[in-house]
Amino acid sequence: MQVILIQDVDNLGGANELVTVKNGYARNYLIPQKFAVEASPSNLKQLNEKLKVKKKKEDKMLAEINQVIAKLQEGAIKLGAKTGTSGKIFGSITALQISRAIREQKGYEIDRRKISIPDDVKELGQYKASVDFGNGITTELDFEVVAE
The missing domain is CATH 3.10.430.100 (Ribosomal protein L9, C-terminal domain)
Structure with a gap:
């Protein structure tokens, strides 16, 4: 099962990362503990938007740092x-x-x-x-x- 991590999980991955885990681990631990959400098409679309916004912020910050x-x-x-x-x-x-x-x-x-x-x-x-x-x-x- 593919899930999108909401926050960092040890030995698995970081926030906003798409990972593949076993069904039981996702349904019984990651999703109920709010560590992850299921990788549905709408959630994948939201993830892509978050990553685009994050990339824009990083580019803007890098430009400011280069100016300094x-x-x-x-x-x-x-x-x-x-x-x-x-x-x-x-x-x-x-x-x-x-x-x-x-x-x-x-x-x-x-x-x-x-x-x-x-x-x-x-x-x-x-x-x-x-x-x-x-x-x-x-x-x-x-x-x-x-x-x-």
Whole structure:
């Protein structure tokens, strides 16, 4: 029997997926527990519509992400930091400071948890950080630490 899964089921499949299972498993467990619906022509039509809408949303989101990536790669972000006489920063640059600088200089709100800095930034100069947008999409971000 073919069923359309409504939600993820372990060892079977994910939501909005068409799977073939034994009749008893579908009638006695999946359908009564609201994990699946029978794969009738009308339900298959609804599934196709859901998948089309989901695809459109993903395409729109991908276009927005590419626009943000292009804006972030236009130029380096400048971060001001207090320094001592030797050029070392008091403390270090954090992802929160980079997130605030992106919001102020580029106009985009990026969560600090999505920004990762590979090494400690404790001196003035040019550095790189990576921004993870999810779904395997990451980009390099250049930033420069200057004296305040």
